[in-house]
Amino acid sequence: MSPVPDQNPRIDRIADAIIQLTSGNLDARLEPSETGDEVDAIMVGFNWLAEELAIRENALQQLVKERTADLEKALETVEHQEARLRLTVAELARSNGELEQFAYVASHDLQEPLRMVGSYTSLLKRRYQGKLDAEADEFIDFAMDGVNRMRALINDLLTYSRLGREERPLEVTDARAAVDRAVANLQTAIVERGAVVTIGQLPTVMGNFSQLTQLFQNLVGNGLKFCKQNQPEIHIDAERNGPEWTLSVRDNGIGIDPQYRDRIFLIFQRLHKRDEYEGTGIGLAICRKVVEQHGGRIWVESEPGKGATFRFTLRAMDRLERAA
Amino acid sequence: MNFSGEVVDILLVEDNPGDVRLTREAMKEAKVRNQLHVVSDGVEAIAFLRRQGTYANAVRPHLILLDLNLPRKDGREVLAEIKQDTDLRRIPVVILTTSEAEVDILKAYDLHANCYIAKPVDIEQFLTVVKSIEDFWITIVKLPPR
Numbered sequence: 001m002s003p004v005p006d007q008n009p010r011i012d013r014i015a016d017a018i019i020q021l022t023s024g025n026l027d028a029r030l031e032p033s034e035t036g037d038e039v040d041a042i043m044v045g046f047n048w049l050a051e052e053l054a055i056r057e058n059a060l061q062q063l064v065k066e067r068t069a070d071l072e073k074a075l076e077t078v079e080h081q082e083a084r085l086r087l088t089v090a091e092l093a094r095s096n097g098e099l100e101q102f103a104y105v106a107s108h109d110l111q112e113p114l115r116m117v118g119s120y121t122s123l124l125k126r127r128y129q130g131k132l133d134a135e136a137d138e139f140i141d142f143a144m145d146g147v148n149r150m151r152a153l154i155n156d157l158l159t160y161s162r163l164g165r166e167e168r169p170l171e172v173t174d175a176r177a178a179v180d181r182a183v184a185n186l187q188t189a190i191v192e193r194g195a196v197v198t199i200g201q202l203p204t205v206m207g208n209f210s211q212l213t214q215l216f217q218n219l220v221g222n223g224l225k226f227c228k229q230n231q232p233e234i235h236i237d238a239e240r241n242g243p244e245w246t247l248s249v250r251d252n253g254i255g256i257d258p259q260y261r262d263r264i265f266l267i268f269q270r271l272h273k274r275d276e277y278e279g280t281g282i283g284l285a286i287c288r289k290v291v292e293q294h295g296g297r298i299w300v301e302s303e304p305g306k307g308a309t310f311r312f313t314l315r316a317m318d319r320l321e322r323a324a
Numbered sequence: 325m326n327f328s329g330e331v332v333d334i335l336l337v338e339d340n341p342g343d344v345r346l347t348r349e350a351m352k353e354a355k356v357r358n359q360l361h362v363v364s365d366g367v368e369a370i371a372f373l374r375r376q377g378t379y380a381n382a383v384r385p386h387l388i389l390l391d392l393n394l395p396r397k398d399g400r401e402v403l404a405e406i407k408q409d410t411d412l413r414r415i416p417v418v419i420l421t422t423s424e425a426e427v428d429i430l431k432a433y434d435l436h437a438n439c440y441i442a443k444p445v446d447i448e449q450f451l452t453v454v455k456s457i458e459d460f461w462i463t464i465v466k467l468p469p470r
Contacts, residue, residue: 112422115445116342122447123349151445 010039017046026054096164103161107154114154118147149280156282160267163211163289170294172317173207175247179236181209182216189224193232200237203245205314207294215290216249218283219310223251225277226308244296245316250309256302265298287312332358332462335385337369337402338420339394343443347389350454356462361385366397370405373412384470385415387461390437392421392428400431407436414468418457 013030020028029047032040121143129137176199183190183197190197197220205212216236223234235250256264256271263269267285291298291312302308334351338344344362351360361382363369369390372379388406392399399419406412416438421428424442432440441457444450461467 111445112340115422115443116340118445119346119447119450120342123346126447 010043014039014042014046017050021046021050021053026050026057100161100164103157107157107161110150110154114147114150117143118151121147153280153282156280156286159214160282160286160289163286163293168208168211170206170208170315172204173209173212174204175202175207175212175238175245175314178207178209178212179216181213182220185213185217186221186224189221193224193227195224195227195232195234197234197236200235202236202238202247203240204317205245206317207314211290211293215287215312218287219249222283222310223249223253223308225253225279227251227253229254240316241313243316244313246311246313248309248311250307252307255304255306255308256300257304258302261300261302264300330357332356332387333383333385334358334360334387334389335369335372336360336362336389337364337366337394337399338362338389338391339364340391343391346447346450347454350451351458353451354455354458356458358458358462359383365395366399366402369394369402370397373406373415386467386470387457388415388417389420389457390417392419392423392432400435403432403435403437416461416465416467418461420457 010033017028017030028050030043032043034040121140125140125144129140179199179202183199189195220234220236224232230252233252236248237250238245238247240246260271264271265284265288268281269285270279270281272279287310288298291314294314296313296315298310298312300308300310336344336347338347344364348360351358361372363372368379369388371377372382373385373388375382390399390402394402399421403417403419406415406417413436419432419437419440420443421441422443429440441453444453
């Protein structure tokens, strides 16, 4: 039997190698004594383990590298798409703004020549009505009628395009005050038609007072207009649905065929001949724009002959309601 | 009454012949005898007031009706020049324009316009406005001597 080498220094070397390995040195190896005893076996085992660890570590690092590259590529694609999307949105906003600017300038600049046509037609009428023949009077009246319609169109178009141009911050607004103002603005028509306007409990909302007034005025005005057979009855109300209020304007007029319920909110869409019901076809488009600028939705529920209920949503203001 | 029997001279600075004629028509219905002098841009307006060139024999107007949007020299510049001139600044200047823009109104008063009127779209209202200008600036207001 050859003498057994001193066990302790070899065990120390093993312990040392383990420490090196665990602290990240994957090259740590041991040299067995070639006696082939148990300690040598442990050393061989250690070397084998260290080798295996190094291989796996390399494979893992390779994998991480690949995955990172893949991720970076994917991220780049997403960023690229996002940039393109942002560009598209900006482009859309720009072209929308340009369109609104165009509508504004067009309607504003059209006022000037219209004022001339209107003024001189009125002057003709003032000076010569009844002094020429009956046909001349009729011609002048047709011209005046055209001027008045064009004036209404230009005014509505200006209102519509202004809505896009002047983005006003939303403020704490009493819906009831806006309704009261709208009803006051319509007082003449309400008295003429013998209409009954009733108003339920209305909330305080986040909104723009003048825009909301315009909104109620257009909806109540429609209720008065599209009600030839009977005495107009219009009811304005509100109900709470989760984080928002749904306000409603209900009338007892001629109603709307459901197939037109989306078309009516588009600009210049009219469902009636001019001699039946007057109008520019801009009123409900203005309503939709106001509601959309308030972050809400507007729709109509109606059947022909059974009146119409226009509903729109506005953001509720919880915090302030609780404080009140 | 300021002008019993006397002719009132009014300078109208307006580039739109249609508006000039309308103002003339309205002035025809005026109670006071008036002479409407018309120039169609800002350069001519200043030449008229300073009696320069072809306007050497121009009268000094009692009142100026000034449009804001004018060719060559616009109404704001004309207004500024008039109100910086120690002699001309005493002539009341009525801004008569189509603009209802707040920025135009503020600017005009900042430049010491005597009043600002947006031309009404309706002819009856336009006639009323011109009549009111006449009533107020010619029969009610005490003006400085020429």
